[in-house]
Structures are given as C-alpha cells and as structure tokens.
Amino acid sequence: xxxxxxxNALSGQLNQALEGQGPTIGSFLNQxxxxxxxxxxxxxxxxxVVTNLNTVLGTLGGQSAQLDKAVTNLSGLIDGLNARKTDxxxxxxxxxxxxxxxxxxxxxxARDRSRKWFTRPIGSRRSLWPxxxxxxxxxxxxxDKYRALGRQGMYGDFFSFYLCDAVLKLNGKGGQPVxxxxxxxxxxxxxxx
Numbered sequence: 001x002x003x004x005x006x007x008n009a010l011s012g013q014l015n016q017a018l019e020g021q022g023p024t025i026g027s028f029l030n031q032x033x034x035x036x037x038x039x040x041x042x043x044x045x046x047x048x049v050v051t052n053l054n055t056v057l058g059t060l061g062g063q064s065a066q067l068d069k070a071v072t073n074l075s076g077l078i079d080g081l082n083a084r085k086t087d088x089x090x091x092x093x094x095x096x097x098x099x100x101x102x103x104x105x106x107x108x109x110a111r112d113r114s115r116k117w118f119t120r121p122i123g124s125r126r127s128l129w130p131x132x133x134x135x136x137x138x139x140x141x142x143x144d145k146y147r148a149l150g151r152q153g154m155y156g157d158f159f160s161f162y163l164c165d166a167v168l169k170l171n172g173k174g175g176q177p178v179x180x181x182x183x184x185x186x187x188x189x190x191x192x193x
Contacts, residue, residue: 087173164190 018025039046060067081088152161165184172178186192 084173162189 163183163185166182167184168180168182170178170180184190
C-alpha cells in the first residue's frame with residue numbers, strides 16, 4: 001500500500017515527465033488503436049493460420065519416427081558419400097576423360113580397325129551372335145510374352161503398367177555392383193507374396 005504522500009509524489013513526477021507530451025501520447029494511442037483494429041479485422045485469418053499451424057505440427061508430431069528415420073538415413077548417405085568422395089571424384093574424372101576421348105577425332109589406325117570389324121561377315125563375329133539354344137529359347141518364350149502384352153493392350157492403343165520397384169545398378173568399388181533403389185512400393189499390387 002502506498003501512503004497518500006507517496007501517491008502525490010508519484011503523480012507529480014509522472015505529470016512532470018509527461019508535461020508537453022500530449023500530442024505524442026495522443027499519436028501513440030491513435031496508432032495503437034489502428035493496430036488493434038487491424039488485428040481485429042484479421043482475426044479470421046489469424047485463426048486459420050493458427051489452426052493450420054496446429055495441423056502441421058500435429059502431423060509432424062505423429063510422423064516423428066519416420067522423420068527421424070529420414071534424417072538418420074540422409075545423414076548416413078552424406079557420411080557414405082563423404083567417405084567415398086575420392087572414388088566419386090575419380091569416377092567423374094574418368095567419365096570426363098572418356099567423353100574427351102570419344103569426342104576427339106579417332107586416329108587413322110583406330111578408324112581402320114573398327115572399319116575392318118564392321119565389314120567382316122556377321123558369321124565371323126561369333127562372340128556377338130547368339131547360339132542356337134539361345135534362339136530356340138527366345139522363340140519358345142516369345143508367344144507367351146506377346147500374349148501377355150496383347151492382354152495389356154486390349155483396352156486401347158496403350159499399355160498400362162504398374163511400377164513396383166526401380167533399382168539402379170552401378171559399378172562399385174573394386175567392380176562390385178551397387179544397387180540403388182530409386183523408387184519402390186511394397187503395398188497394394190506390389191505386396192510381396
């Protein structure tokens with residue numbers, strides 16, 4: 001509790017501090033009123049923003065395990081790429097060198113060797129020509145494959161395929177293949193049997 005003398009002293013000091021400041025205080029109060037009115041006019045918008053923010057935070061909260069797993073996997077990928085940065089850089093260098101070699105005009109010797117290879121009869125290039133058993137297997141399985149494709153195209157001049165997995169096979173360290181899953185789904189039609 002303040003004594004009457006303390007209240008009078010405080011009022012006097014406040015009066016002295018604010019003396020001559022009437023227009024400034026009035027301007028401040030007017031601006032505060034405009035701000036309050038603007039916020040009141042936008043209460044619906046502010047309410048929608050708060051509701052949407054709550055929805056987003058609720059969704060993220062419900063998916064925290066998956067978000068944590070994604071961040072962990074991304075961190076592992078970055079660590080793996082960092083560990084193999086020299087291999088990746090060498091791969092780009094080799095690709096660049098190969099592109100430069102291919103884009104450079106071939107020397108006469110290389111051109112002559114390739115011309116001889118292409119002008120030989122097909123029968124003499126046995127390494128590329130399939131064997132009889134390969135041809136027989138191909139001819140035996142083609143009708144079934146064509147029937148399956150025919151069923152796919154019977155609703156029009158289009159085919160409808162469903163992509164379950166897309167895996168990219170890359171050359172890894174030491175020539176070992178590295179499989180990178182680009183897309184995949186294991187539900188619905190793609191449920192493993």
